Amino acid sequence: MTRLRDRFHARGVFWRELLRIGVLNTPPWLEPIVIGWWSLFFLLWGAGRRGVMRNLSVIKPGSTALGNFFRCYRVFWNYAWTIGDNVRFKTLRVIPDWEFVGWKYFEEMQSRGGAVLLTAHMGSYDLGAHLFSETSKQTIVMVRAPEEDPRTHAFERSHSTEGLRIEFSTKSTELALDLLHAIRDGGIVAIQGDRVTGSISELPGTLFGAPMRVPAGPFALAMAARAPIYPVFNVRLGRRRYRLVTREPIEIVRTANRDEAFAQAVAAWTSELETILRSCWYQWFNFEPFSPENP
């Protein structure tokens, strides 16, 4: 019974398999109907819906629950298109249109040799990684939290994009050394810095005036490797249309006061995150409340 429940849970493997079948069989001109329907269906996922609505109430102070319910639908709608685009790229190699903002920082990141790319749960990392492979010879290592369901995890691993090295944040000690070597060899390490899952180390921060936790890994890695952190956001603008936003790098200076250096870097990162979320709140695919004060 538990196995069956896990399979059909919102994070279960069944929905990943169904998405793949849908992408392979749905004519593009029927996609808006299919995605509109399934976004509505997934509003039944109580935990995810509540998580998004609580985050929205912090991002948009004074907003009503009814307003946030409709905003939540927009988040689910965007998420459905994004994961659909992701699977379409992986199975059919269909790529979207791209726009670039902050091109000089994007170029600088690729040319300098060794950097940490800090991003959020927005857009699709497979599409983003493809973009890197098109524009650069550098290797990119993506660090992410593993899927909760082991079968979903195995499914995602078996359908991962060629040329993209994915590491999971669970094996922290050996991974830290690997990533340090990757940066010193001129590679780019991409990490999602807007959510802490499991038992990974964390740093305190503030987002929209509410306390939050960010993973300590990217900041510690940047300090150890003496590499800058580039905030990069992959924003979905519309159907098969994405914008890659690269911001000014965050430098972590090694001083006697490590905590102060980390606090400054975290403040710079959360400020960038706030700026992007203020205009693109419907792109933040964080289905859990980000702040402990907003459980």
Next chain:
Amino acid sequence: MRVVRDCPQAQYLPSRYHFALCRLLALAASSLRSPAPPRVDRIAHALDRDQSAVENYAVAIWFLLTLACYLIFLLPLRLPFAILGAIVMAPLSVQIAIPLLGGAFTLMRMKNNMTMVSTSIMSVMIALSSYLATASTPIRLVAWFFLAIVTLNAMAWLILIPLRNRIHELEERCGA
């Protein structure tokens, strides 16, 4: 898949549209207006025939409304209940038809399920429209409108045949 870089005109290239009618309109639009310069640093457009958002949303809405009208007429219910039933059943029937047709074509070992599913659904709608066009109620207007669009699309396809070189020229101008 081909990608065109830093060419705003690429947005309206006919090769980015699926249906012949839309491709013809895009070709006409490309000679009438030039898009505004982008307000971003760089752009890249994919040359894929299903890339247009306007086309795909327009066709999806038109298809769904037509199907809902047909269901209102066909459901053996009083009008308010038939409308409610059609609102639920129209998108639901699409969700049911896709895996059923897709599954059937997979079992038949056909390679391009998307094209087959698309052709099958459109064929069913054309057959249904042809039947309902003979009705004496206002549903025939919806059916005739559907058939008129399908006919216009077929005519656009014929018109586009001698214009293929012009489309290639536009693509080459964008560096494709």
